[in-house]
Amino acid sequence: MIALIACEGLRFAYGGREVLHGVSFTVEQGGIVGLLGKNGAGKSTTINILMGFLRPDAGACSILGHPGHAIPPLERRRIGLLHEGFVQYDFMTIAEIERYHAAFYPAWDRDLYYDLVNRLVDVPHSRKVSRLSCGQRSQVILGLILAQCPELMILDDYSMGLDVGYRRLFLEFLREYVDVRGTTVLLTSHIVQELDSFLDDVLIIHEGEIIVSGTRDSFMAGFFGYTLPARYEPRLRELAPTQTRGGPVHSIEAGRRDVAVYGFAPLDAMRGHLAGLGLETEALDQLAQQPLSFEDAFIGLTGRY
Amino acid sequence: MGGDIRSILRAACMKEWIKVRLLFWIPFAALAAALCDVSLMYKGFVAMHGAPALWYELIVKQTVHFSRLSWVLAAAGMFFAALQFVPECSGRRLRLMFHLPVSYRVSMYTAVGYGLLLNLALLCAAVGGLALVFARMGFPRELALPMLGTLPPWGLAGFASYCSTAAVLAEPRPARAILFGLLGFGYVTLLTAGNGYSPLGGNMWPYVLACLLWPLALESAALRVKEGQR
Numbered sequence: 001m002i003a004l005i006a007c008e009g010l011r012f013a014y015g016g017r018e019v020l021h022g023v024s025f026t027v028e029q030g031g032i033v034g035l036l037g038k039n040g041a042g043k044s045t046t047i048n049i050l051m052g053f054l055r056p057d058a059g060a061c062s063i064l065g066h067p068g069h070a071i072p073p074l075e076r077r078r079i080g081l082l083h084e085g086f087v088q089y090d091f092m093t094i095a096e097i098e099r100y101h102a103a104f105y106p107a108w109d110r111d112l113y114y115d116l117v118n119r120l121v122d123v124p125h126s127r128k129v130s131r132l133s134c135g136q137r138s139q140v141i142l143g144l145i146l147a148q149c150p151e152l153m154i155l156d157d158y159s160m161g162l163d164v165g166y167r168r169l170f171l172e173f174l175r176e177y178v179d180v181r182g183t184t185v186l187l188t189s190h191i192v193q194e195l196d197s198f199l200d201d202v203l204i205i206h207e208g209e210i211i212v213s214g215t216r217d218s219f220m221a222g223f224f225g226y227t228l229p230a231r232y233e234p235r236l237r238e239l240a241p242t243q244t245r246g247g248p249v250h251s252i253e254a255g256r257r258d259v260a261v262y263g264f265a266p267l268d269a270m271r272g273h274l275a276g277l278g279l280e281t282e283a284l285d286q287l288a289q290q291p292l293s294f295e296d297a298f299i300g301l302t303g304r305y
Numbered sequence: 306m307g308g309d310i311r312s313i314l315r316a317a318c319m320k321e322w323i324k325v326r327l328l329f330w331i332p333f334a335a336l337a338a339a340l341c342d343v344s345l346m347y348k349g350f351v352a353m354h355g356a357p358a359l360w361y362e363l364i365v366k367q368t369v370h371f372s373r374l375s376w377v378l379a380a381a382g383m384f385f386a387a388l389q390f391v392p393e394c395s396g397r398r399l400r401l402m403f404h405l406p407v408s409y410r411v412s413m414y415t416a417v418g419y420g421l422l423l424n425l426a427l428l429c430a431a432v433g434g435l436a437l438v439f440a441r442m443g444f445p446r447e448l449a450l451p452m453l454g455t456l457p458p459w460g461l462a463g464f465a466s467y468c469s470t471a472a473v474l475a476e477p478r479p480a481r482a483i484l485f486g487l488l489g490f491g492y493v494t495l496l497t498a499g500n501g502y503s504p505l506g507g508n509m510w511p512y513v514l515a516c517l518l519w520p521l522a523l524e525s526a527a528l529r530v531k532e533g534q535r
Contacts, residue, residue: 048533051404052403052531052532053400053403053531053532053533054532054533055532055533069532073405073406073407073408073409074406074407075406076404076405076406077308077406079404081404083397083400083401083404085396085397087396087397087398087400087401088398088401089320089392089398089401091323091324091392092320092323096319096323099316099319100316100319100320101316102307102316103307103308103312103313103315103316104307104308104312104313104316104405104406104407105307105308105406106307106308108307
């Protein structure tokens with residue numbers, strides 16, 4: 001497989017506060033990859049470094065074989081980029097912004113743009129993008145990126161401002177687009193519940209580190225959640241005061257009635273691990289595996305606030 | 306089919322037109338008002354003091370009665386820059402320019418060129434309008450030409466004020482933005498402060514060449530935005 005994106009040991013600090021602590025990952029050709037993390041995890045910083053809008057303090061990244069800070073202008077035709085916050089020339093009208101962007105891209109697909117934009121109800125093409133609602137503006141801007149027909153699409157926080165219906169519509173559209181055209185998509189989001197069935201690979205970033213990298217299926221097959229009655233929480237924390245990322249006990253989350261234990265160990269292995277730590281048999285008997293949705297697994301990995 | 310340089314340049318010009326189309330006439334209206342004021346002032350002067358007094362003012366004292374035009378031209382530079390670069394630079398929009406599949410210089414210098422043309426059009430309108438005023442007043446050619454020669458340095462001041470305002474708007478670091486602002490103000494003051502007609506005479510080229518450095522300030526400010534420098 002060809003790595004379209006490769007990052008190695010990226011470190012970056014804002015005013016002395018390091019926010020990326022050696023981020024490494026690759027994105028191979030084909031499929032939809034989610035770079036997921038909570039707010040402030042380092043997703044947009046990583047994208048900005050990738051696209052050459054920030055210089056890392058250490059490490060390197062390449063995109064389509066070029067260093068992020070030195071992507072030749074013509075190569076940018078191959079990259080559709082959604083800037084964080086849906087930044088665009090919103091002083092133009094819906095029609096003008098299409099005409100403007102079409103001039104830069106030989107493979108521009110005008111019909112595709114208007115296919116998406118015409119789904120906006122009662123919005124004439126002569127309306128300025130700045131006068132659209134946040135969700136409508138997002139739709140126009142996503143339409144611009146799709147119409148470029150790029151090989152690689154980077155969508156930074158694509159879901160911002162989109163209502164749940166359009167998020168679903170867009171993801172279905174994107175899935176079909178990727179399957180038909182073979183485009184590779186790297187998208188970031190902190191809303192994960194709708195992404196479950198759309199992602200091929202996941203990169204989960206937490207506090208400036210990639211803690212999961214691989215296919216969505218292998219992640220979901222290897223990550224488990226368990227519950228114990230809440231009274232065992234102090235004992236659990238006493239036995240496993242620090243949790244190891246990627247270890248059998250990844251995290252412990254206290255709930256009102258139960259305490260949840262998340263980790264990369266199936267039931268027997270988890271029982272064995274907790275028994276080895278000294279958890280009493282009575283507690284081990286009550287350890288119950290919980291089915292995890294993608295969102296549950298994400299919370300298990302990154303924790304609640 | 307997009308992607309060829311002609312389509313790109315056309316699109317870049319279209320973007321600049323979209324930014325300025327609603328308000329570009331304001332400096333021209335201000336210029337027209339200033340020219341009317343100059344015309345009325347000359348007529349009033351002749352009516353109150355007589356033609357010999359005006360002649361004395363113009364020939365002997367070389368009083369510049371139309372110095373208000375210098376501020377119209379300089380302020381117009383700021384205005385055009387604001388029209389073009391506020392929408393271009395606000396909200397990290399400048400980064401869009403760096404992701405276009407063409408050198409950022411094409412977009413940036415198209416914008417600067419567009420601004421230069423607007424400033425030039427205003428200067429031409431000022432020269433033409435003032436020539437008309439002088440013709441209506443019956444000033445001889447030998448007097449009118451040196452008087453009109455006062456305007457080009459002011460036009461240059463307009464371009465300097467345009468570029469420095471653009472650099473201030475693009476600059477992410479406040480200290481540098483203030484520096485660009487002060488340098489721009491100094492340069493504009495230098496170009497508009499001369500006494501008498503055609504104050505720079507035939508020595509304008511060094512000032513023109515110095516003015517060509519201003520777009521570099523804009524470029525350096527834009528590059529700092531591109532690389533996320535704060």
